[in-house]
Amino acid sequence: MTGTRRRGRLWAGASIAVTVVLAAGLYWLQPWKLWQDETVREALPVAVAPSEPGAAAAVPGAAPAAPVTVARGTLISHEHSTTGEVELIRLPDGSHTLRLTNLDTSNGPDLRVWLTDAPVKEGVAGWRVFDDGRYTSLGKLKGNKGDQNYPVPADVKVADFTSVTIWCDRFDVSFGAATLVGV
Template sequence: MGRVVRKRWWAGAAVLGAAVVVAGLMWFKPWALWVDETVHEALPSAPANASATASATASATAVEPAAPAGPTIVAQGTFISHEHTTSGTVKLIRLADGSHTVRLENLDTSNGPDLRVWLTDAPVKEGTAGWRVFDDGTHVALGKLKGNKGDQNYAVPADVDLTGLTSVTIWCDRFDVSFGAAELAA
């Protein structure tokens, strides 16, 4: 009788162990570190008739400031590495219609689970001191990272006040850690 109980105990332990391993693999997704997703998006442009519509509706006596003919770089920075090696540049761009886009160019970082692009008010710190500061203050989630390599755009919601938002991070929401970040400077 003792032998049958031991066999059942070992079988139960093996099933439980396998379940823990599968759950751990699903949570950490280690295979993502070896899979690259490259994205090459063109810089977005405002609709061609956006400024024409605005000027047509303005009164004849009002003087409007001229809208920029194309995209204007408001601020930019270079990524530094945090939890994972990260390189590339980030630009905050104002489009001709007045909307804003965060553009990542020549991005190269590790892939990972649940990566996001955040616009934040946190200072960019080198080393491990900078890994976890981005969720301490104000941050605006711009969306899931489209790819861990290449050029990509993230629209900034129209109601976001950009005052004080001075950095961009590639944030791993699953583990609350920055893969890399860039300080924005005019």
């Protein structure tokens, strides 16, 4: 009888351990996100222009009265199929925002939008390079499809960054990236 109880306890313990490991694995991997799309349709942000009409135009190097695209790029696929356009836009108040348009990528756990100084490489060689150098996170990816804006913090010198990546922070891998080319 003691052998039967021991085996019963062993099976119960093993069942609990398997359940805990399975639950932790599901939480970590979040495989259901591969079948869930989140579409975002944000308009280009409008920043407040300088208070005096014509003041910005009179000062050399001042921000223009309308948003200006200062760099752009086209997303390429890395770990997951990714397409869309990227624009770095200077708003009338001098602030910058990163705009993703026509984004189409897979959903995943802990996706971020990063400005980086890493070169964009095609294929597997480009999957893991973006955290090797300097980068700044602009926040969590709002949706895996659509048009969305990410304000660039005022203390970030945008000229120091040459690329954008949709970065999976959970697995340290790029879903897709674009080289920023000045216009």
